[in-house]
Amino acid sequence: MSADALRIALVGNPNCGKTALFNLLTGGRQKVANYAGVTIERKEGRFMAPSGRMLQILDLPGAYSFDAVSPDEQITRDVLEGNYPGEAPPDLIVCVADATNLRLHLRFLLEVRRLGRPVVLALNMMDAARRRGIAIDLPELSRRLGLPVVETIAVRRGGAKALVERVDGELPLPAPAQADDAASRADLHAEVRELLAATVRMPRHTAALDDALDRWALHPVFGLAILAVVMFLVFQAVYAAGKPMSDLIGDGFGWLGEHVASLLPAGPLHSLVVNGLFGGIGTVLGFLPVILVLFFFILVLEESGYLPRAAFLLDRMMVSVGLTGRSFIPLLSSFACAIPGIMGTRSIQDPRDRLATILVAPLMTCSARLPVYALLIGAFIPSRAVLGVFNLQGLVLFALYVAGILGAMTVGWVIKRIRRDKSEHALLMELPSYRLPKLRDVAIGLYERGAIFLRRLTGVILALTVIMWFISTFPAPPAGATGPAINYSFAGYIGRGLQYLFAPIGFNWQISLALIPAFAARETAVAALATVYLVGGDAAGGLTHALAGNFSLASALSLLVWFAYAPQCMSTLAIIRRETDSWRNVAISFGYMFVMAYAASFLVYQIARALT
Amino acid sequence: MWLQCEPFLFVARSTVRLSDLSKGTSAVVDRVDDAHANDTVAQRLRDIGFVDGEPVRVVACAPLGADPLLIQIGFTRFALRRAEAARVSVRCEVAA
Numbered sequence: 001m002s003a004d005a006l007r008i009a010l011v012g013n014p015n016c017g018k019t020a021l022f023n024l025l026t027g028g029r030q031k032v033a034n035y036a037g038v039t040i041e042r043k044e045g046r047f048m049a050p051s052g053r054m055l056q057i058l059d060l061p062g063a064y065s066f067d068a069v070s071p072d073e074q075i076t077r078d079v080l081e082g083n084y085p086g087e088a089p090p091d092l093i094v095c096v097a098d099a100t101n102l103r104l105h106l107r108f109l110l111e112v113r114r115l116g117r118p119v120v121l122a123l124n125m126m127d128a129a130r131r132r133g134i135a136i137d138l139p140e141l142s143r144r145l146g147l148p149v150v151e152t153i154a155v156r157r158g159g160a161k162a163l164v165e166r167v168d169g170e171l172p173l174p175a176p177a178q179a180d181d182a183a184s185r186a187d188l189h190a191e192v193r194e195l196l197a198a199t200v201r202m203p204r205h206t207a208a209l210d211d212a213l214d215r216w217a218l219h220p221v222f223g224l225a226i227l228a229v230v231m232f233l234v235f236q237a238v239y240a241a242g243k244p245m246s247d248l249i250g251d252g253f254g255w256l257g258e259h260v261a262s263l264l265p266a267g268p269l270h271s272l273v274v275n276g277l278f279g280g281i282g283t284v285l286g287f288l289p290v291i292l293v294l295f296f297f298i299l300v301l302e303e304s305g306y307l308p309r310a311a312f313l314l315d316r317m318m319v320s321v322g323l324t325g326r327s328f329i330p331l332l333s334s335f336a337c338a339i340p341g342i343m344g345t346r347s348i349q350d351p352r353d354r355l356a357t358i359l360v361a362p363l364m365t366c367s368a369r370l371p372v373y374a375l376l377i378g379a380f381i382p383s384r385a386v387l388g389v390f391n392l393q394g395l396v397l398f399a400l401y402v403a404g405i406l407g408a409m410t411v412g413w414v415i416k417r418i419r420r421d422k423s424e425h426a427l428l429m430e431l432p433s434y435r436l437p438k439l440r441d442v443a444i445g446l447y448e449r450g451a452i453f454l455r456r457l458t459g460v461i462l463a464l465t466v467i468m469w470f471i472s473t474f475p476a477p478p479a480g481a482t483g484p485a486i487n488y489s490f491a492g493y494i495g496r497g498l499q500y501l502f503a504p505i506g507f508n509w510q511i512s513l514a515l516i517p518a519f520a521a522r523e524t525a526v527a528a529l530a531t532v533y534l535v536g537g538d539a540a541g542g543l544t545h546a547l548a549g550n551f552s553l554a555s556a557l558s559l560l561v562w563f564a565y566a567p568q569c570m571s572t573l574a575i576i577r578r579e580t581d582s583w584r585n586v587a588i589s590f591g592y593m594f595v596m597a598y599a600a601s602f603l604v605y606q607i608a609r610a611l612t
Numbered sequence: 613m614w615l616q617c618e619p620f621l622f623v624a625r626s627t628v629r630l631s632d633l634s635k636g637t638s639a640v641v642d643r644v645d646d647a648h649a650n651d652t653v654a655q656r657l658r659d660i661g662f663v664d665g666e667p668v669r670v671v672a673c674a675p676l677g678a679d680p681l682l683i684q685i686g687f688t689r690f691a692l693r694r695a696e697a698a699r700v701s702v703r704c705e706v707a708a
Contacts, residue, residue, distance in 0.1 A: 065659035069652050103686035104661055189663045206684060214689075218682060220675040312691045316676040325680075325691075426653045427680055428660070428696060431689040 005046065005054040007088060008167060011076060011112060012096035013105045014062035015432040017124040019043075020154035021096055022059040023444050025164070032448055035084075040072050041346070049168035058090065064104075066111050067185070069426070070349040080115055092171055093119045094163065096152075099129035099136060100207070100433065102200060106192045109145070111185075116177025119147050122163050126151045128433070133203040141199040148172050155438045210433050217309050227310055231332065234297045238290055238336050243367070245289035253282025272469055285454075290367060291340045292450055294333055298344065299445045303437035308429055315427060321409040322416030324348060324425060327357040331408070334364035338572045339453065342579050350425050356415045358580060359589050360408040362572050363565065365401045368522040372563050373397055375526050379544040380556040396560075403564045407596065468520050491516055505562070505598060506555035506605035521569050554608035558601040565597035626704065630668065631681065631697035638669040639702035641685075647699055654699050657692075661685050662700050 012018045022030075026045025035042045043059040060079055061072030068074040075084065082089030095112045097105035113119055123129075123136065142149040150166050153159030178184070216222050257278025264270050301307045307329055315325030323331075326348045334341030341361040348354040377393050384392045471490040478488065495513025502512045510529065518525035529543065547556070567573070567590040577586050627642050644662050646654045662668075662685065671689060672682040680693045 064656065067652075067655055067659060069656055101687045104688050107659070107661070186658070186663065189661065189666075206687065210689075214672060214682075218672040218674075220673070224675055308691070312672075312680060312682060313674055315691070315693070316674055316679045319693075424647075424653060424695065426656065426696060427691055427693045428653070428656055429691040431682060431691055 005056040006167070007091045008055055008057045009060055009080060009090035009093050010057055010096060011060045011080065011093060011108075012062060012124075013064055013098070013101075013108055015430055016062070016096045016098045016101075016105055017154045018062060018096045019059060020438065020441050021122065021124060021152060021160060021163075022057065023441055024154050024157075024160050025057060030444070030448075032452070035075055040075055049164060051168050053168060055167065058087075064108060071351065072349070080112065080117070090117070092167060093117055094122055094167065095119055096122045096124050099123045099126050099151075100132060100134060102136075102196060103192060106195060107188050110188045110191060113145070113147065113175045114178040116174050118171045118174045120163070120166055120172060121145065121147060121149045122152045122160075123149060124152045124154050127153045127156065128207075128435075132207055135201045137199040141195065144195055144198065146175055155435075155441075207433055213434050214309070214431075217306070218312065223309075223313050227313055230301070230306070230310075234294070234301075234332075235335070237297060238294050239367075242290035242293035242336070245293075246286040249289065250282045250286040253278050253285065257282070272466070272473075288450060288453065290336050291453060292446055294336045294340055295446055295449045296442065298329060298333065299442045300437045303435070303441060305432045305434045308431045311429065312431065319425075320413075322356055322412035322414075323360070324350065324353040324357075325427065326429070327353065330357050330361060331364055334361040334366060337366050337368070338362045338364065339575045340449070342572070342575050343449070343452065345579065352419065352421060353425055355580065355585065356412055358576060358585070359415065359592070360411050362568070362589065362593065363404050363408040363411065365404045365564065366522075368569065369400075369563055372518075372522055372525050373400060373560065375529075375543065375547070376556050376560050379547040380553055400560060400564050403561070403600075407565055407600075411592065411596070468517055472517070504605075505601040506552070506558040506609070507562075508551060508555070511551070511555070511559060515566075518563075519568055519570055521571075522563065525563075552609070553612055554605050557608050558605035561604045562597050562601045565593055565600055567591075567593035567597070627701045628704070629698050630670075630683065630692075630700035630702050631694045633670045633702065635670050635673050635678075637704070638667060639704045641666045641668055642701040642703050644699050645701065647695075651699075653696055657696065657699060660690065661688070668700075668702060 010018055010022055022043065022045065026047050029047065030043055030045040033042050033044075040061060044057065045059070046054055046056045049055050058079070060076040063073040063076040065073070066077045068077050078084040079087050080090065080093060093112055093115070095109045097109055109119075109121055121142075123138070129136065138149050138151070148166055150162040152163050217226060257273060260278070261270050261273045264273060298307070301310075311325035311328055313325075314328050318325050318327050327345075329347070330341045330344040332341075333344050338361050341364065342358050345354045345357045345361070348357060377396055381393050381396050386392050386395060468491075471494065472492075474489055476488070491513060494516060496509045498512040498515070499507065499509040502515075507515075514525045514529045526543070529547065573586050573590060576589055577583060580586075628639075630639070630641075633639060641662050641664060643664060644654050644657045666685060669684040670681055671684045674680050674682075674691075678694075680691045681697050683690050683692055683697065
């Protein structure tokens, strides 16, 4: 990092197009990390100005005011004031304002100006402003504000040219620093009104397009119907596009593992490579396409401005179970996989709402539970018509999804009851104008998500996969042993030990043992059961028969319910650790899910046994 | 249960709460009251523009219990829960 790079901080209201501008300026040359000790993203990028000077840009979290109400606004304020530990104060502040929403955004600029640092105002979305017939007298605005004002169009190539030329030139003189107190803050609105009256002419206050779209999107009946259709299409896409790619990657790595392993001598190293390394990496990478497809749609919906509308429609319902409208998207993602869901809770500003959402997200039925459900339902539930139209197997699967949602609602409600801090949770959510998503911003967003997922999880999953391989391989079976090797391994002993714990909920030692690899990845429970029952892994029909012959219907139902609530998988716990920066929260989520799964399975097992 | 915003009759120049306005009505902000000491929500409402003389309009109500409300203020739309909107007093300079 060269010391002479000019440090520029990019600030502005949420929805001012700041991130699009940041992407336009820095392209792919971004460094995304967290601020020390908190899970708020710190995005930094650099680029070479025409003069050959290196410009280093920090994209600060969006803020409405320096009277911070959320941790991200606090960071923005502290960095700009030069009070954030480990962050040098910026040499220049570029304040970004949406030209179509100046009333709100100019007020924040006035707050920024009082810091007494050099400031440039970038009037963004000037194309949209012109389309709406908004005319802004730039020279007059600049004169009245006493700072340089440039036009930008962040969504157009070359749309930041004027800004680059300005920041590459001489630093503007800072305005005199002013104290910040409530009384003087009230004056800011009056000042904004004066500025607008003198420099801006506009035909009307709202965009006709927004009015027309919102009439449908927020309609009490049609709005909910539209939301249901959008969600259905996203789900279809995730399963239709993501799942085959995931399977392909899993199979591809399995094949690659076999080939690499054929070069190695048979023995422990062989199985480490095939089962541990390639199997483990294949599982992790296998999630990637599903996550990317899901994030693609979420980014498109987010960029288009639809997501806050969905949160608006569902807020009341979510509040009644201790969550917020903003929890909706993370929870929706969790139906594919809890990991992107938990990562997605970053958009929830209230830390209490965010934690509650993180805690209930793993209860949503993720795609990894499906193979286990399919196996058990196929083996134990007869394919019988119910009421003429429904299939009993389908109904049971549906019931398991509902069980997950009801569980999440119950847990959310309980969290709301026992929370000590009962102060009001504010919504105060801006619904931005609709706009067409730009490919560049979606692509950069996808790349960031994918990179975070891979970087943060591969290490943990690899380590745990190797441990799992170790305990199920060693010690090797004694000479003349007849059962499968896993019975003699540490995992075998642990499985038999766990049986004492799990007997009251109807699990035999084979199931107990299968729960160990299932903790790494749920779907491996199927393979593990196949191994212990000495059934060829290829013949699913064989395993179905083996299961039906080996355990009771009560045990099977109990196992289904266990999988609906059990604390899994370890990648989820790892991401909870990453996102909340706390082992305590990991312990809480593991603990409550274990108790919940155990209690529910116990009830189901005892009732089913009494009835059959 | 699909509730519309409650209909409300206006008397010109009287002050009512923003949360009592029906869908589609316009009014002008009078003031924001603190619900309790050190009310950050009220302060934030003032920061985002709910100050004396600012025109507002109820654009939409959410399906369940007509909560939250969508308020147009200036060029911006904010979703406010009823408890938040109740802090804002508005006057109806033109009877609706």
